Each structure stands twice: as C-alpha cells, then as structure tokens.
Amino acid sequence: MAWVEAVINLAEGYDAVAPITVVSFDLDGTLVNKKFDDELWFTYIPRRVSEIEGLPLGKARRRVMAAYDEIGREDPRWFRLDYWLERFGIPEPQGEVIERLARCVTVYTDVAPCLDALRDAGFRLVLVTLARREFHVSKLASPVLSDHFEHIFSVPSDFGDVWKDASVWERVVDDLGVSPEQVVHVGDDPEFDLEQPRSIGIRAYLIDREGEHTGPYVIRGLGELTRSVLNGSDR
Ligand SMILES: [Mg+2]
Incomplete structure (x- = not known):
C-alpha cells in the first residue's frame, strides 16, 4: 500500500508548507521612521x-x-x-x-509599493505594534497606511504586558484564525519581531535598514519581503 503512504506523506507535506495568507507588519522602524x-x-x-x-x-x-x-x-x-x-x-x-x-511621522518610501503589491495579490495585511492605540491617530494618519490593514493589534493596549514572551503571537494567530506558518511577520526588533514569532512557527523577518545585523532572516528593505512573499518562499 505504498501509494497510501505516499498520499499521506504528500498531505503532510502540504500541511508543512501551508501557504502564506497573512502578512504582518511592525510599525515603528518598519513602516514609519522613529x-x-x-x-x-x-x-x-x-x-x-x-x-x-x-x-x-x-x-x-x-x-x-x-x-x-x-x-x-x-x-x-x-x-x-x-x-x-x-x-x-x-x-x-x-x-x-x-x-x-x-x-514628525515619516513613512518609508518602500512601504506603499509593498502594501499595494501584497494587497493586490490577495494577502491579508495586519499590523502588530508596540505603540499604544492613542499614538495611532498620528502614526497611522498617512493615507499610505490608513486603509491597508484588516486588523491592527496594539500589543500594550490589547494584551497588557504579555509582549515579553511568544504568547502574544499565539493570540494574534488565534484571532486571525490561521496557523503560524501561514503568517509572515516583519519588524525591526530582534527579540519581539524575530525570535518570539519564529519560536511558534511564524515566518518572521528582521528588517534592518542600517545594515547592523546579519543572518538568514535579515532583510534590508520591504522590497525583499515583497519578492519573498510573492514567491511563496521562506528562505
Ligand atoms: Mg519596531
């Protein structure tokens, strides 16, 4: 019954590479400068x-x-x-x-092309930020940002002090009704935006616009993220 095993393996294989459906962004240092x-x-x-x-x-x-x-x-x-x-x-x-x-809020120039391309390709776009909600009136005022996100998670406003461990990411994927591997996240904090989401299986990237970090998941700009997501790859 080798073919049965083959079908099971194939199904498991598909499971392991669940398609990306959600792209999640940090705000400060990722979409807007500091x-x-x-x-x-x-x-x-x-x-x-x-x-x-x-x-x-x-x-x-x-x-x-x-x-x-x-x-x-x-x-x-x-x-x-x-x-x-x-x-x-x-x-x-x-x-x-x-x-x-x-x-003072300035949106990086690579944001609009990235958000437009991913939205046009049908990805769900969300924001997961450490900025409290009261700051959003200024930080998300730009038309480049204001209408793009299906859901905006303000970690300190929505989840209290749970940002210190990966449980915040479990709540995010639960709220979105997806599995971690269906989510790509990008942000500029090595712990919050890379280590924690990677620890539960989110395909996270560290955006490093200054060239201070190296590693397999470090990107220099959002153009790299757009290409990676559109190719369905997770380097
Ligand atoms: Mg940040």
Whole structure:
C-alpha cells in the first residue's frame, strides 16, 4: 500500500508548507521612521521638564533618561505617555502632544509599493505594534497606511504586558484564525519581531535598514519581503 503512504506523506507535506495568507507588519522602524518617538521621548519631554523645573536642559535630560531606565520596557507604564506626563508634571493633555508631533511621522518610501503589491495579490495585511492605540491617530494618519490593514493589534493596549514572551503571537494567530506558518511577520526588533514569532512557527523577518545585523532572516528593505512573499518562499 505504498501509494497510501505516499498520499499521506504528500498531505503532510502540504500541511508543512501551508501557504502564506497573512502578512504582518511592525510599525515603528518598519513602516514609519522613529523621528516621532525620538522627538517625543528625547527632546519634547526633557525640554518641558527643563522649562517646568527651571533646570538646565542637560540636567533635565539626565533626570528623564534615569526615570526611563528605572521603569524599563518590561513595565507596562513604559508605553504610557499619560503616565510620563503626570510623573514629570507636564500639564498638556497627551492627545495634544501626540497631535503636535504628528508632523514628525515619516513613512518609508518602500512601504506603499509593498502594501499595494501584497494587497493586490490577495494577502491579508495586519499590523502588530508596540505603540499604544492613542499614538495611532498620528502614526497611522498617512493615507499610505490608513486603509491597508484588516486588523491592527496594539500589543500594550490589547494584551497588557504579555509582549515579553511568544504568547502574544499565539493570540494574534488565534484571532486571525490561521496557523503560524501561514503568517509572515516583519519588524525591526530582534527579540519581539524575530525570535518570539519564529519560536511558534511564524515566518518572521528582521528588517534592518542600517545594515547592523546579519543572518538568514535579515532583510534590508520591504522590497525583499515583497519578492519573498510573492514567491511563496521562506528562505
Ligand atoms: Mg519596531
């Protein structure tokens, strides 16, 4: 009955190479540059602390950096602008601060061709970001981004503090109703965007626009991702 085994092997083989149906993107450093975050966390907040406390800017900046280090990004408060504004006694509402810095958000030039090509080819496009939802009004305002995504997962807003391990990725694939190998993800954080999703079988890539990393899953731009997905390959 060798043919039965052959059919079973064939079926298992197809199972193992389930077709890609979902392409998932990180936001900051992948679709938009980090100028918004740099401006907010390293310029705006230290400057306001300097003004409010009457401190030299250098001293205010050191105080702010020490506070960021003390909390650390494993703490959910790290992601909350309202927490930091209150902690530093900055009276402006967070919505106003976020909108004021919207001009800093720049979409990378390879994003539109990538999203258009993948959408036209029928892939489901989703966003999995560590940016809290209140930032999306500015970060996703560009028409290049606003209408492309079937689902936007804000990990700190939707899942609380579970981003530290791969369980967030299990929830993402569950919510999308697919198996991990049907998902390609791309992002710029070696741990969150590559190691964790790879650990459950998602076909993840690290986008490294500066050329700092090497490895089998490192790409330099979204053009490489588009070609790879359209060819159905996972190097
Ligand atoms: Mg990122």
